[in-house]
Amino acid sequence: MQISSIREREVNGSVHGTYTGQESGMTWFTLHILPLLWAAAGTSTWTRSSCSVPLAKQSLVDGIQVLMENSVTSSAHPNPSVLIAMNLAGAYNVEAQKLLTDKLMASDTADLTIGQLALIIMALNSSCRDPGNKVSILQRQMETWPPSSPDAPAPTFYGPSLAVLALCQENPKTALPIAARFAKILRFSSSPFNMDTGAMATLALTCMYNKIPEGSEEGYRILFSQVLEEAVKNISMRIKDNGIIGDIYSTGLAMQALSVTPKQPNKEWNCQKTMDTILTEIEHGKFHNPMSIAQILPSLKGKTYLDVPHVSCSPGHEVQPTLPNQPSPVPTTAPNITVIYTINNQLRGVELFFNETMDVSVKPGSVLLVVLEEAQRRNSMFKFETTMTSWGLVVSSINNVAENVQERTYWQFLNGKTPLNEGVADYKPSDHEHITANFTRY
Numbered sequence: 229m230q231i232s233s234i235r236e237r238e239v240n241g242s243v244h245g246t247y248t249g250q251e252s253g254m255t256w257f258t259l260h261i262l263p264l265l266w267a268a269a270g271t272s273t274w275t276r277s278s279c280s281v282p283l284a285k286q287s288l289v290d291g292i293q294v295l296m297e298n299s300v301t302s303s304a305h306p307n308p309s310v311l312i313a314m315n316l317a318g319a320y321n322v323e324a325q326k327l328l329t330d331k332l333m334a335s336d337t338a339d340l341t342i343g344q345l346a347l348i349i350m351a352l353n354s355s356c357r358d359p360g361n362k363v364s365i366l367q368r369q370m371e372t373w374p375p376s377s378p379d380a381p382a383p384t385f386y387g388p389s390l391a392v393l394a395l396c397q398e399n400p401k402t403a404l405p406i407a408a409r410f411a412k413i414l415r416f417s418s419s420p421f422n423m424d425t426g427a428m429a430t431l432a433l434t435c436m437y438n439k440i441p442e443g444s445e446e447g448y449r450i451l452f453s454q455v456l457e458e459a460v461k462n463i464s465m466r467i468k469d470n471g472i473i474g475d476i477y478s479t480g481l482a483m484q485a486l487s488v489t490p491k492q493p494n495k496e497w498n499c500q501k502t503m504d505t506i507l508t509e510i511e512h513g514k515f516h517n518p519m520s521i522a523q524i525l526p527s528l529k530g531k532t533y534l535d536v537p538h539v540s541c542s543p544g545h546e547v548q549p550t551l552p553n554q555p556s557p558v559p560t561t562a563p564n565i566t567v568i569y570t571i572n573n574q575l576r577g578v579e580l581f582f583n584e585t586m587d588v589s590v591k592p593g594s595v596l597l598v599v600l601e602e603a604q605r606r607n608s609m610f611k612f613e614t615t616m617t618s619w620g621l622v623v624s625s626i627n628n629v630a631e632n633v634q635e636r637t638y639w640q641f642l643n644g645k646t647p648l649n650e651g652v653a654d655y656k657p658s659d660h661e662h663i664t665a666n667f668t669r670y
């Protein structure tokens with residue numbers, strides 16, 4: 229018997245966290261039956277506590293959901309993560325849901341990455357649509373992952389984690405060898421731990437662990453179990469005192485991971501504290517990017533990506549909540565602020581070393597992109613290019629030095645020595661802040 233099959237699942241829109249001790253909310257079932265079943269399974273497991281959005285804060289969650297759903301327009305590039313979040317949360321805007329589903333259904337798979345294809349499959353699955361041949365295309369791509377070339381850099385794991393998750397949900401039997409190879413490569417990877425990737429890998433391998441086909445070799449269970457244990461250990465180490473796991477934008481995925489994994493976090497996790505801190509951040513306006521909402525919303529609704537195959541698609545009767553009017557920004561007459569902006573390329577192997585700094589004057593409250601535009605207007609050396617992605621605009625090139633996926637180079641943005649946790653179209657520098665764009669490797 230698998231522990232997973234008897235694990236508590238979310239109840240009434242709550243996500244499970246853990247108190248490692250004896251908590252008062254334990255049900256009779258947990259107290260009396262579970263220990264017997266655990267003993268029978270010969271493995272240990274852990275108890276999770278519930279957490280949920282307090283009634284008084286519900287409008288905050290509705291507010292960001294409406295914001296996310298309103299980002300769906302006929303001209304916008306269809307974002308599968310938004311559809312997944314909408315379906316897991318229960319969509320308010322049924323028209324947007326249909327538009328997004330139809331667009332993704334019609335999407336061409338030719339130029340997609342493994343991760344993008346996986347997200348589209350999960351999104352269609354969450355809308356109860358058949359992803360058709362997209363699944364076999366993804367499976368074939370994963371069979372030849374990672375591309376082997378003698379000097380290929382260490383693989384990135386976020387997209388492949390999504391792929392394992394999507395394949396696991398479609399057909400666990402055919403996904404099993406792919407997931408096992410993925411787990412082995414991940415186990416021996418030299419890449420430093422990344423919170424978002426660790427969370428996504430945990431979701432993927434938990435799905436596989438829960439669905440190992442009967443009669444499979446014991447080795448699979450041991451392998452997934454070991455890799456999950458390591459990932460959960462790393463996630464636990466990043467639980468901060470205020471409940472944030474990694475940074476505020478990785479917390480949503482981390483909550484999902486911790487609420488489904490069969491492995492006990494090494495550190496006590498107070499799910500309600502995490503939820504409360506996130507709600508405060510929402511109040512402070514930190515979740516306005518539709519993609520950031522798409523990644524936090526499932527956890528606020530007590531859902532995880534493992535629920536994708538179980539979404540009920542019967543016609544909704546959701547009524548869009550009426551939200552308080554947002555105060556419109558008052559035109560400011562405040563004096564301009566100065567941002568010190570440095571562009572730096574010292575990466576060996578890349579021609580054209582430079583290190584240039586400029587003081588840039590912009591209106592208070594401007595996003596960093598405005599600083600870059602102003603710098604470019606004044607000095608052609610600060611010329612830059614952007615690329616559109618699901619999170620918005622990425623700065624892909626500065627002064628003709630461009631990011632490169634094969635070489636794993638990119639333009640990293642820092643405030644002083646601290647990397648920014650938002651992109652240039654969202655981040656608002658303050659007066660006299662020193663922003664550096666540094667060409668580096670990941």
Ligand code: B12
Nearest residue numbers: 343344424477478618619620622623640641647648649651
């Ligand atoms: C891998 C990754 C990267 C890689 C992407 C390269 C690659 N080819 O894989 C690299 C290292 C380049 C990168 C860079 C940055 N990243 Co990043 N990245 C991720 C990560 C872990 C996975 C993205 C992914 O593969 N998604 C799956 C695929 C299928 O979806 P996709 O839409 O095709 O993915 C693309 C976009 O996500 C885009 N992208 C990646 N990061 C960012 C950040 C921003 C702001 C934008 C607009 C786009 C973008 O690159 C992906 C590949 O093309 C996410 C974590 C997450 N939770 O999403 C963070 C994440 C998206 N990144 C983040 C940040 C902050 C950055 C940086 C701004 C960091 C910095 N200080 O410089 C820079 C971008 C700077 C710039 N030049 O504009 C934040 C965004 C938070 C926010 N509110 O905006 C995230 C959520 C991490 C986090 N928890 O804080 N990132």
